[in-house]
Amino acid sequence: MTVSKTVEKSAEVTKSRKDAGDNPAEALHLGELSEQLGYVLKRAQLKVFENFLRCVASLQLTPAQFSVLLLVEQNPGRNQTEIASTLGILRPNFVAMLDNLESRDLCARIRSTNDRRSHILVLTDKGKAVLTRAKKLVATKHEARLNEVLGAANREALIAMLSKIANEF
Template sequence: MASSTEGTRRGRGTARSATADEAEEANAGPDALDLSGLNAVVGYALRRAQLAVFEDFIARFATLDLTPAQYSVLLVIGNNPGRKQAEIAAALGIQRPNFVNMLDELERRGLAERLPSATDRRSHALVLTKSGSALLARARAMQDEQERELAQKLGPGGREMLVALLQRLM
């Protein structure tokens, strides 16, 4: 769920909700906009689906003060302790300056730390702190619940099929 253009955490949920509400209003009733030229476009459908999933994610994770990108970073660090920050940034498609800023914030919050690399003095190995591991466990449970709800919306086998199809585009 990482994004190289991840914005600030505060205030986005409200803006996105207003945008989603406005879009629904514009596409309902006798004065509905004609979106027939877009509704069958893969990129448009992907973007609208991403916005819906991210809006739900942001609302769910507000209590943890985590963005989708921060969650992705914590998850990858947790699954790959000791890896270089450049490796994790590249794997998630996050630009290095954005990744450094995000990591600074995660360190400030006591969730992750940079340790000297055992193999390269010019780089840092990333690990989660105890607080980071505990927060990640809570976040994973919330993510699991979101995935269950998405699977229910998509019907039997739909979630797996959707993920498989999307991976073919990556």
């Protein structure tokens, strides 16, 4: 990805530059873009995912994989369709994702005895251990960094507002 441009703008458009290449190090004006929710939301999301990946790099977990493990742990006895749809993942796309987690022995599909079409999802012992380590890394590195930037109170307020948008918008 690209850079972090925190450059102060200041109305230096009136300087002498007429064209590109005139002054190579002059930053652009974001203008109304910096007030567009969608824009800052997307940029923030990319940064947060990037940071998450770095924090749990030792466990090789993506945000999506982490969310699957968390949800399976929290909801024992549920099948693929239920887990996937709760996460907004389409069932066809969930297959490869589970294949990956299962091949790494982090979770397992168990044919349901009630309905032999269903695969009940469970965490393996290794999956539970990895998830525990992941939670620790997320708390001590990822969330800690966020608290440095925003403060714990603001962090809670931010999550509350984003949840409201996700649920009511």
